[in-house]
Amino acid sequence: MGYIITFINILVSRVTRKVKRGDVSVLFVPLYHIFGLHCALSSELALGMTIVIMSKFTIEEYYILIQTHKASLIHIVPPVAVMIVNSPLLDKYDLSSVRHVMCGAAALKTVVEIKLKERLNLDCIYQGYGMTEMGVSHANTDTFYKMGSCGKALRGVEVKIEDPKTKVILGANLRGEICIKGPQVMLGYLGRPDANREIFDKEGWLHTGDVGYVDEDGFLFIVDRLKEIIKYKGNQVPPAYLEDILLKHPGVKDAAVVGVPDAHAGELPKAFVVRNDGMNNVDEQQIFDFVEDRVPPYMKLRGGVEFIREIPKNPTGKILRRKLREFPMRDENDNIDNGSGPIQVHRL
CATH class of the missing domain: 3.40.50.12780 (ANL, N-terminal domain)
Structure with a gap:
């Protein structure tokens, strides 16, 4: 254009x-x-x-x-x-x-x-x-x-x-x-x-x-x-707000949040997280709890937490959320950081 x-x-x-x-x-x-x-x-x-x-x-x-x-x-x-x-x-x-x-x-x-x-x-x-x-x-x-x-x-x-x-x-x-x-x-x-x-x-x-x-x-x-705002049961959840909270966790190097479809709620916030070096002990439950303590109930990471090696971004630093939405939740994907076994995605 x-x-x-x-x-x-x-x-x-x-x-x-x-x-x-x-x-x-x-x-x-x-x-x-x-x-x-x-x-x-x-x-x-x-x-x-x-x-x-x-x-x-x-x-x-x-x-x-x-x-x-x-x-x-x-x-x-x-x-x-x-x-x-x-x-x-x-x-x-x-x-x-x-x-x-x-x-x-x-x-x-x-x-x-x-x-x-x-x-x-x-x-x-x-x-x-x-x-x-x-x-x-x-x-x-x-x-x-x-x-x-x-x-x-x-x-x-x-x-x-x-x-x-x-x-x-x-x-x-x-x-x-x-x-x-x-x-x-x-x-x-x-x-x-x-x-x-x-x-x-x-x-x-x-x-x-x-x-x-x-x-x-x-x-x-x-x-x-505007197009990236997650809509959970009529509530608006800005991904950037959750990402800012995630980056305050000492074990998080980088993070991105997207909405995943849900038949009952519309969309659920899901976090993709890159661990800090030497912080492989940080797990999904810790991340979920960290966010839950700092947000209203409708912003909880009900869509899950997934650890990956790198957040996909364009050359100017904008998160490529479309790629994250297309992510397969399988440990055969090269970018998934699954430690010693398959990812256990935390949901409520």
Whole structure:
């Protein structure tokens, strides 16, 4: 699908930082991706920064380039944030030159953000919000920052949170679909009037398909994709909320949650978990109990807990939930981490 994006769309999506001519950024994000285009090319080059572009990403080569070029700003995606948090190699290199970390392409879990700040000795990890269809609409800046948020709307951007069913505009801290208007929004999809009618309403609001809320201070928080919300007996269960809880367990390295069909409840939340190294004693019941103690009854992991070796993600860090829904629950699958025997999936 083609996107009609103008020079003005790109220009107004620029995010400013306290950087100066001569500062260095190390970049592995593709320049054709909206993250690389808006945050690196249109912002940093315009400020006279030097951008070191990696031809192939490895975490150690990343550390080497940051240390060698004394990079002050780096752009990362959530999987790389997790790598840095869990990386024993980090202590071998001097990354003290890094003053700014921008994380995009997918939402960064709060628990990972906290650990990343500790490992890099930083006060802030800057997140923003955007998509190909609208460039960047929100960003944390040196002036406005709140942990866990995507920041405040950029100049000229309008945002409303709408109830997906009733279309009522919601107030502060109420969750609904994020809708955006502004000069950074694309003109439309190329040759696809049907798709344009789907994403734009009659008043010109772009419907992002993301669920989120704006707090009383104007900061935007992302909850999940509208299509990924699990519906259990009429209750809405955001997978990202459960994933954030799972990542707080000391035995969990990574996690993803999907809805599995159920004839009586509609969908049941199911967790796929990657154990931390040396934590093979962590079992399904422990994970189930850990979550149960921290959520309302309708959010319990009634769909089960399954241990796998790796959470499937796309190059920008978004979880490929479709692949997880297609997972066979059999120990012959190469990705299933079954220890010494078949997976025993816990259900209630």
